[in-house]
């Protein structure tokens with residue numbers, strides 16, 4: 034049977050949530066990844082170093098026994114984040130990035146930034162203390178077509194931001210368009226980007242063809258096939274500023290299968306396997322290790338992981354639902370198959 038051994042990968046964009054569901058979510062990522070950048074869009078948002086430290090302790094406590102999975106914490110940027118808070122974050126040693134959500138752009142972004150120029154002091158401190166600014170890159174005007182929000186953000190917001198802060202290290206999160214690929218490729222060395230498995234494997238037909246598919250709904254929304262192709266091309270090209278970030282974003286089944294369903298795709302139970310499938314389809318399995326295990330660590334200035342994981346080309350069924358607190362969650366590919374498996378992976382029993 035064909036196997037593929039990689040330096041253990043890291044996930045540079047992950048939502049773990051909090052409270053009773055933490056232990057149902059963390060173990061999936063801990064089985065695959067060495068570290069993950071943990072998103073701060075909790076309720077209330079993680080706006081201080083103290084809150085991030087307490088959240089980190091809860092994540093560490095929710096790991097499976099013996100796990101060395103390391104949560105790399107982030108701060109949630111608001112209009113009012115003081116430069117001193119950025120200094121505290123940098124001094125903590127456990128906060129690696131600050132997250133910019135334009136207010137209203139996505140799940141739990143109500144406390145996000147209303148105008149990036151209000152954050153210039155905090156942004157200067159982020160650059161000075163060598164943290165990374167992670168960005169959800171979409172404009173939020175309700176009249177703007179949802180399929181255009183990312184591309185408009187690049188010219189209208191991101192280009193001026195990079196010009197104003199010439200030493201700021203930025204990760205444009207979850208790229209979805211050919212325009213974003215071009216923008217990052219042509220951008221400075223201090224600009225990196227993450228790509229999710231759903232945007233490598235699906236296009237906007239997967240949202241609507243044959244019926245509305247709430248479990249394929251995330252933000253930024255899936256785009257056209259030509260955008261997906263541009264993402265595959267860059268991810269498999271070996272370009273060191275494009276790397277893995279799943280954006281696995283758990284929401285309970287009832288919150289997704291709803292007249293107003295939440296945005297977010299839960300991919301953690303098969304995350305690295307999905308990327309292996311995408312790279313395999315492109316005939317580029319040999320490029321997976323750089324994208325998944327090297328480039329993100331290099332960009333963040335962290336050492337690469339010292340251990341390895343092994344995948345095998347062995348189709349595995351994905352359960353229709355998994356336990357999530359006192360309810361259930363529907364993972365990506367639920368009730369279908371994934372072409373690759375982790376050799377030492379054991380799936381939790383099917384919930385229903």
Ligand SMILES: NC(=O)N[C@@H](CC(=O)O)C(=O)O
Nearest residue numbers: 048139140251252282296297
């Ligand atoms: N991607 C999503 O659709 N949802 C994320 C938020 C985000 O990353 O934008 C979530 O927290 O649910």
Ligand SMILES: [Zn+2]
Nearest residue numbers: 139169252253
């Ligand atoms: Zn986002």
Ligand SMILES: [Zn+2]
Nearest residue numbers: 048072280282
């Ligand atoms: Zn996210």
